[in-house]
Amino acid sequence: MLPRVLVEPEVDTERLALDRAVAEAVRLRLAAGPRPSPDADAIALRDLLNDLSPAARAAARAVLGRIDAASGAPLVVWGTASQTLAADRFGLTASLAAEPEQALAAVRDGSRALLDLTPGRAWWGRLLAEPALRVIAALPDDRHGLPRALLVQRAEPGPTGDDRTFWATDSQAPDARIVETLGAAGLAASPLIAAGGLKLFMLAGYVQAEDGRLASAPGSLSGVIGAAPLF
Numbered sequence: 626m627l628p629r630v631l632v633e634p635e636v637d638t639e640r641l642a643l644d645r646a647v648a649e650a651v652r653l654r655l656a657a658g659p660r661p662s663p664d665a666d667a668i669a670l671r672d673l674l675n676d677l678s679p680a681a682r683a684a685a686r687a688v689l690g691r692i693d694a695a696s697g698a699p700l701v702v703w704g705t706a707s708q709t710l711a712a713d714r715f716g717l718t719a720s721l722a723a724e725p726e727q728a729l730a731a732v733r734d735g736s737r738a739l740l741d742l743t744p745g746r747a748w749w750g751r752l753l754a755e756p757a758l759r760v761i762a763a764l765p766d767d768r769h770g771l772p773r774a775l776l777v778q779r780a781e782p783g784p785t786g787d788d789r790t791f792w793a794t795d796s797q798a799p800d801a802r803i804v805e806t807l808g809a810a811g812l813a814a815s816p817l818i819a820a821g822g823l824k825l826f827m828l829a830g831y832v833q834a835e836d837g838r839l840a841s842a843p844g845s846l847s848g849v850i851g852a853a854p855l856f
Contacts, residue, residue, distance in 0.1 A: 651692065659696045663761040664783035666693075667854035671785065674856060690714040697737070698778060703728040703748075704741025707774040710764040711739050729777065732758055737778040739764065747821030749775065750793055752850035756834070760791050760851025768855050771817065777851070784831035785854040791817075792826045794844035800824070803843050810838040 660666040670689065674682050694700060694715035702711045703722040711719045719739070722728035725748035728738035740748055752758050761782045763772035775791070782788075792814070796803055800816040803826065807814040813829035832839070834849040 647688075651688065654692055655696055659693070662783060663778070663780055664785045664854070667785040667856075671787070671854070671856055686714070691716045691718075694718040699731075699736040701728045701731040701736050701738040702740070703738065704743065704774065706741045707739040707764075710774050714764065729755075729758065732777050732779060735779065737761075737776060739774050739776045741774050742772065742818050742825070744818060744820050747823045749791070749825055749850060750821060750823040752777070753793055753846060753848050760853060763789070763791070763853035766853065766856050772853070775851070775853070782852045784852075787855045788831040788852045789855060790828040790830065790832040790852040791850050792828050792832070792839070792842075792848065793850055794824050794826070794842065794847035795822060796824065796844035796847065797822075798843050806841075806843055807838075810841065812838050 660669065673689075674685060677685060690713075695718075700711060700715055700719040701722050702708050702719040703725050708719070708721070720731075722731065722738065725740055725746055728740055729748065729751060732738050742749075749760070752760070757779055758777055759780060759782055760775045761778050761780055762776035764774050764776065765772060794803065798806075803824070804814045804816070807826070807828070812832065814826045817825045817827050819825070828849075831852050832849060836849075839847075839849070
């Protein structure tokens with residue numbers, strides 16, 4: 626049998642030029658460093674993604690997520706969902722935490738942590754006593770489903786124009802009654818998860834911790850633990 630003749634492929638100069646432009650843009654964006662706050666980053670990202678097709682949107686998020694991983698605070702993950710979501714958004718850059726407490730300790734030292742929302746662990750309740758640690762993102766971050774993990778950092782999230790706020794309470798009242806009470810105060814709430822005698826709700830929009838509408842909210846221990854943008 627005669628050997629197959631190998632033919633060197635022709636150089637596609639047009640696509641090569643486009644690839645080089647992408648690589649150069651990545652280099653320049655990395656050199657520019659991160660934006661000053663999570664909300665500033667979310668507003669810029671939303672504006673960028675608005676006119677893209679679904680395929681281009683997914684590609685842009687993958688590239689920008691890896692730029693974020695390279696230029697932002699170190700990332701720690703806890704839980705299987707968080708590992709998958711972090712790999713999709715940021716690449717294989719995260720360190721694994723054995724326990725939620727280990728992940729939160731890393732946040733106190735300057736990292737950020739993505740942690741699973743699971744009925745078995747109410748780690749998010751710790752944030753009621755540590756206002757320096759805030760939820761700044763929730764993944765997935767589209768409006769078509771519920772978040773499976775929360776991203777926590779030593780940062781104060783600001784409004785981006787399309788947000789959901791996370792509010793925790795120790796109230797043992799039925800979820801429907803809590804939703805009704807918050808609704809009477811002008812807050813649209815939906816239950817997210819319950820664990821360890823605590824309940825976590827999502828409030829529509831950006832709600833500040835000192836919002837007067839929360840003054841009579843159910844529970845002896847309750848409060849806003851952060852907010853996250855929607856895309």
